[in-house]
Amino acid sequence: MAIQTTLRYVLNLISCAQVIAKKxxxxxxxxxxxxxxxxxxxxxxxxxxxxxxxxxxxxxxxMGDDVKNANEYLMDTQ
Numbered sequence: 340m341a342i343q344t345t346l347r348y349v350l351n352l353i354s355c356a357q358v359i360a361k362k363x364x365x366x367x368x369x370x371x372x373x374x375x376x377x378x379x380x381x382x383x384x385x386x387x388x389x390x391x392x393x394x395x396x397x398x399x400x401x402m403g404d405d406v407k408n409a410n411e412y413l414m415d416t417q
Contacts, residue, residue, distance in 0.1 A: 348382045355380060 353368065355376040360368045381389060 345382070352376050352380065 352373065353376075356368045356372040359375055360366075360372045363372075365372070
Protein backbone atom coordinates (compact mmCIF):
# COMPACT_ATOMS: atom_id res chain seq x y z
CA MET A 340 0.00 0.00 0.00
CA ALA A 341 2.69 2.54 0.98
CA ILE A 342 4.66 1.94 -2.19
CA GLN A 343 1.66 2.90 -4.35
CA THR A 344 0.52 6.04 -2.48
CA THR A 345 1.90 9.31 -1.15
CA LEU A 346 2.95 9.91 2.43
CA ARG A 347 0.18 12.50 2.85
CA TYR A 348 -2.44 9.96 1.78
CA VAL A 349 -1.04 7.33 4.14
CA LEU A 350 -1.07 9.75 7.07
CA ASN A 351 -4.69 10.66 6.33
CA LEU A 352 -5.50 6.97 6.02
CA ILE A 353 -3.97 6.30 9.43
CA SER A 354 -6.02 9.15 10.91
CA CYS A 355 -9.20 7.63 9.50
CA ALA A 356 -8.17 4.20 10.75
CA GLN A 357 -7.68 5.71 14.19
CA VAL A 358 -11.28 6.93 14.17
CA ILE A 359 -12.41 3.43 13.19
CA ALA A 360 -10.32 1.93 16.01
CA LYS A 361 -11.77 4.39 18.54
CA LYS A 362 -15.28 3.50 17.41
CA UNK A 363 -14.62 -0.12 18.32
CA UNK A 364 -13.07 1.12 21.61
CA UNK A 365 -9.56 -0.05 20.79
CA UNK A 366 -6.47 1.69 22.13
CA UNK A 367 -4.41 1.21 18.99
CA UNK A 368 -4.86 0.99 15.24
CA UNK A 369 -4.60 -2.52 13.81
CA UNK A 370 -4.24 -3.78 10.25
CA UNK A 371 -8.00 -4.48 9.88
CA UNK A 372 -8.66 -0.83 10.77
CA UNK A 373 -6.28 0.29 8.03
CA UNK A 374 -7.83 -2.07 5.51
CA UNK A 375 -11.30 -0.81 6.33
CA UNK A 376 -10.21 2.83 5.98
CA UNK A 377 -8.41 1.97 2.72
CA UNK A 378 -11.62 0.51 1.32
CA UNK A 379 -13.52 3.73 2.13
CA UNK A 380 -11.14 6.25 0.58
CA UNK A 381 -9.47 6.36 -2.83
CA UNK A 382 -6.10 7.87 -3.56
CA UNK A 383 -5.48 9.80 -6.77
CA UNK A 384 -4.56 6.79 -8.91
CA UNK A 385 -7.46 4.64 -7.70
CA UNK A 386 -9.86 7.58 -8.20
CA UNK A 387 -8.69 8.04 -11.78
CA UNK A 388 -9.01 4.32 -12.45
CA UNK A 389 -12.52 4.28 -10.98
CA UNK A 390 -13.57 7.22 -13.20
CA UNK A 391 -12.19 5.50 -16.29
CA UNK A 392 -14.10 2.33 -15.46
CA UNK A 393 -17.35 4.19 -14.72
CA UNK A 394 -17.07 6.83 -17.44
CA UNK A 395 -19.96 5.53 -19.51
CA UNK A 396 -22.34 5.56 -16.54
CA UNK A 397 -21.51 9.07 -15.31
CA UNK A 398 -23.56 12.16 -15.95
CA UNK A 399 -20.69 13.87 -17.78
CA UNK A 400 -21.17 11.50 -20.70
CA UNK A 401 -24.74 12.75 -21.17
CA MET A 402 -23.77 16.41 -20.81
CA GLY A 403 -21.11 16.29 -23.52
CA ASP A 404 -23.24 17.71 -26.36
CA ASP A 405 -24.91 20.32 -24.14
CA VAL A 406 -21.56 21.64 -22.93
CA LYS A 407 -20.17 21.68 -26.47
CA ASN A 408 -23.23 23.58 -27.72
CA ALA A 409 -23.01 26.07 -24.85
CA ASN A 410 -19.33 26.70 -25.56
CA GLU A 411 -20.04 27.26 -29.26
CA TYR A 412 -22.85 29.68 -28.36
CA LEU A 413 -20.57 31.64 -26.03
CA MET A 414 -17.86 31.85 -28.69
CA ASP A 415 -20.38 33.12 -31.28
CA THR A 416 -21.68 35.86 -29.00
CA GLN A 417 -18.26 37.29 -28.14
